Amino acid sequence: MLEASVLERIGIAIASTALALLIGLVIVAAAGHNPARFAYQLIVGSFGSGRAVARTLRYSVLFVLAGVAVAIAFRAGVFNIGVQGQFVVGGFTTVVTIVSLAPYLPEGTIGGVVLVVVGTVAAIVAGGLYAAFPGVLKAYGDANEIITTIMLNFIAIGFVGWLVAGRFGDPEATATRTERLPDNVGFPSILFDDPNLSIVGIVVTLAVVALVAAIMTRTRFGYDMVTSGHQERAATYSGVDAKRMIVSTMTFSGMVAGLAGAIFAIMIQGYFTDPSGIGNYGFDAIAVSLLAANNPVGVIPAGLLFGGLESAGSHVQINSDVPVQLIDGIVGLVVLFVAVPELFRMLAQRTGLGGDAE
Amino acid sequence: MSLAEDVTRNRVRIGTLLVLSLLVGSAVLALRFDVSPDELLVTVRRIFTYGFITRSLEMATPIALAAIGGLYAEKSGVFNIGLEGFMIFGAFSAAATMYFLGGTSPSQGHVWVAVLAATIVTALLTVVFAVLLIRYKADQIVAGLAVWFLGLGFAPFTAAVIWGSRSSPGLESVATVAFGQSPFVLLTVLVVLASWVFLYRTQYGYWVQAAGENPEALDTAGIDVNRVRYATVIFSGAMAGLGGAVLLAHAGNFVGTGETMVDGRGWIGIVAYLFGNYNPIGAAAAALLFGALDMLNVQFQTVGIEASARLVNLLPYAAVIVVLSAWGKTRMPSSVGEPYESEE
Numbered sequence: 001m002l003e004a005s006v007l008e009r010i011g012i013a014i015a016s017t018a019l020a021l022l023i024g025l026v027i028v029a030a031a032g033h034n035p036a037r038f039a040y041q042l043i044v045g046s047f048g049s050g051r052a053v054a055r056t057l058r059y060s061v062l063f064v065l066a067g068v069a070v071a072i073a074f075r076a077g078v079f080n081i082g083v084q085g086q087f088v089v090g091g092f093t094t095v096v097t098i099v100s101l102a103p104y105l106p107e108g109t110i111g112g113v114v115l116v117v118v119g120t121v122a123a124i125v126a127g128g129l130y131a132a133f134p135g136v137l138k139a140y141g142d143a144n145e146i147i148t149t150i151m152l153n154f155i156a157i158g159f160v161g162w163l164v165a166g167r168f169g170d171p172e173a174t175a176t177r178t179e180r181l182p183d184n185v186g187f188p189s190i191l192f193d194d195p196n197l198s199i200v201g202i203v204v205t206l207a208v209v210a211l212v213a214a215i216m217t218r219t220r221f222g223y224d225m226v227t228s229g230h231q232e233r234a235a236t237y238s239g240v241d242a243k244r245m246i247v248s249t250m251t252f253s254g255m256v257a258g259l260a261g262a263i264f265a266i267m268i269q270g271y272f273t274d275p276s277g278i279g280n281y282g283f284d285a286i287a288v289s290l291l292a293a294n295n296p297v298g299v300i301p302a303g304l305l306f307g308g309l310e311s312a313g314s315h316v317q318i319n320s321d322v323p324v325q326l327i328d329g330i331v332g333l334v335v336l337f338v339a340v341p342e343l344f345r346m347l348a349q350r351t352g353l354g355g356d357a358e
Numbered sequence: 359m360s361l362a363e364d365v366t367r368n369r370v371r372i373g374t375l376l377v378l379s380l381l382v383g384s385a386v387l388a389l390r391f392d393v394s395p396d397e398l399l400v401t402v403r404r405i406f407t408y409g410f411i412t413r414s415l416e417m418a419t420p421i422a423l424a425a426i427g428g429l430y431a432e433k434s435g436v437f438n439i440g441l442e443g444f445m446i447f448g449a450f451s452a453a454a455t456m457y458f459l460g461g462t463s464p465s466q467g468h469v470w471v472a473v474l475a476a477t478i479v480t481a482l483l484t485v486v487f488a489v490l491l492i493r494y495k496a497d498q499i500v501a502g503l504a505v506w507f508l509g510l511g512f513a514p515f516t517a518a519v520i521w522g523s524r525s526s527p528g529l530e531s532v533a534t535v536a537f538g539q540s541p542f543v544l545l546t547v548l549v550v551l552a553s554w555v556f557l558y559r560t561q562y563g564y565w566v567q568a569a570g571e572n573p574e575a576l577d578t579a580g581i582d583v584n585r586v587r588y589a590t591v592i593f594s595g596a597m598a599g600l601g602g603a604v605l606l607a608h609a610g611n612f613v614g615t616g617e618t619m620v621d622g623r624g625w626i627g628i629v630a631y632l633f634g635n636y637n638p639i640g641a642a643a644a645a646l647l648f649g650a651l652d653m654l655n656v657q658f659q660t661v662g663i664e665a666s667a668r669l670v671n672l673l674p675y676a677a678v679i680v681v682l683s684a685w686g687k688t689r690m691p692s693s694v695g696e697p698y699e700s701e702e
Binding site: 027031032079081137141143144146147148150151152154155158159161162165166276277280283286287290323325326327328329330331332333335336338339340342343346 | 439490494495496497499500501503504505506507508509510511512514515516518519524614616617622625628629632666668669671672675676678679682683684
């Protein structure tokens with residue numbers, strides 16, 4: 001898909017999504033539900049009301065950040081399937097850092113801001129380190145990063161789950177979770193009524209997208225990263241240490257994933273729960289990145305689409321009998337179709353629509 | 359390559375495999391307990407019982423089956439990274455078939471029909487996957503991941519449509535036949551041996567290897583490379599489906615919550631054949647190591663060791679990372695991942 005022109009990529013992304021949604025509706029009908037009603041609920045659930053829009057934006061923030069994390073690695077020819085694990089490690093680190101430092105800082109706004117900053121930096125470091133590990137294993141041990149990052153996801157989820165249930169659990173809470181973040185820690189709710197969405201989260205996300213896009217296209221580091229991903233030999237001749245590049249790419253990618261975890265912990269949860277039940281942001285982010293052809297800016301519309309789907313999913317769950325797992329299946333279909341640009345090229349040629357693609 | 363040669367050639371691997379499994383076991387014990395060597399020995403004896411072996415074999419069976427399938431696909435030049443997804447489809451189809459045939463108390467016959475049906479259903483799904491990979495040159499990594507997502511989404515979805523919940527009600531599990539073993543364990547042993555013979559002793563096995571190593575030569579010899587690849591990819595999906603179905607038959611109900619009941623076994627299957635250096639017997643041995651690590655948990659509880667189940671459950675994943683870092687350099691067939699186009 002990286003060889004395709006920009007227009008062609010956008011066409012393929014739209015066609016993949018449309019086809020996946022269409023199949024989703026057919027399945028809804030086959031399962032005995034009304035597809036028109038389901039489609040209507042998807043729209044209402046994603047941006048039919050102020051609340052729905054806020055919910056969509058809240059999820060989109062996470063999908064965009066996690067999607068950027070995936071895109072960084074994929075762009076450099078490294079498969080970081082471990083964004084979910086880095087996200088979990090980052091979010092958990094944030095909460096633990098803030099909760100353990102809180103007693104030493106003043107309770108007012110200034111203390112809160114310091115805690116948020118320190119907690120976020122801790123998440124970025126933790127996410128980066130957790131991703132650097134499979135990077136090192138790939139660069140110096142030749143261990144396939146697809147497999148190691150997937151294993152590290154399972155380990156992160158299990159290990160953090162163990163910590164949340166045990167050592168860092170809140171004994172007073174009935175559910176399995178850590179202590180709550182102190183009251184002075186959080187993002188201000190300017191512009192939105194939603195307690196789980198802050199303009200700060202959106203601004204940070206957009207800033208990260210801009211920063212990553214700038215690094216990828218305007219710096220030596222970004223240039224080396226992308227060349228070593230697609231023309232390893234050329235990069236080596238121009239003096240790039242391919243092994244170190246793998247490690248730094250993974251670290252960079254994991255840092256963004258860790259940041260996504262921090263935003264999740266601070267803006268949305270306010271504590272950290274058993275990570276086996278927090279949602280598959282890191283996995284869906286793979287789909288987001290692919291849909292955006294691994295372009296950091298393209299991740300914004302793709303992330304909005306997935307945020308909308310997720311948001312519609314929680315609406316559907318309450319207001320309809322259609323099992324919400326259908327949305328996950330549709331995401332899988334989107335990924336599948338994105339993998340096969342050739343299919344759409346042929347379809348386009350057969351039907352005469354945009355047939356000049358070749 | 360004879361079996362004996364195989365063992366000799368890989369004796370370092372096999373030896374380390376054993377040492378590693380013992381080390382991990384004793385390390386866990388030693389870390390948790392301040393005990394004398396004698397006491398440790400007694401505890402170790404209480405852990406490594408006959409029942410432990412039986413359960414380890416049962417646990418290893420689905421992994422070994424998926425691993426054999428994946429091995430054939432990759433040998434022929436196609437990386438089927440969708441094994442996990444196909445296992446989920448297999449487990450779900452088996453549960454659904456069993457439920458439709460015999461409700462919540464299916465008979466032994468129903469179990470076998472269900473396993474067969476699940477294998478066929480998964481094979482049919484894999485046909486679509488194979489066409490996308492081979493005919494339409496889909497990105498193998500991305501399409502494989504998609505299969506995983508499809509499994510994670512549609513299996514629980516369909517379960518919810520059928521049972522009103524992401525998991526099925528309890529369905530009867532299989533009876534044991536010979537030597538106190540599940541019939542599926544014996545079936546797997548047969549499959550492993552047959553795959554070995556097929557791969558290294560028959561003409562077709564030679565074609566499979568050539569399709570991955572030197573497709574041009576195979577093409578020149580007049581063999582359709584893509585036809586061989588279709589066969590191996592469909593076989594890999596069918597085997598993963600069979601693995602999922604066997605997992606279901608042993609567990610007795612479909613669990614669609616979290617990462618589903620397959621819970622990473624398909625991924626471990628990939629590691630098993632990588633570690634087994636693309637040899638069916640090596641892959642099965644690696645699967646057994648992971649199965650045994652998985653079962654340690656139950657043993658610890660039986661013996662009364664208070665290790666956190668959650669942590670012990672992580673052992674197989676950690677082992678995979680250790681194994682991969684130590685033997686990352688398995689020699690991949692040279693044409694894996696590249697679509698083949700005949701000059702014709």
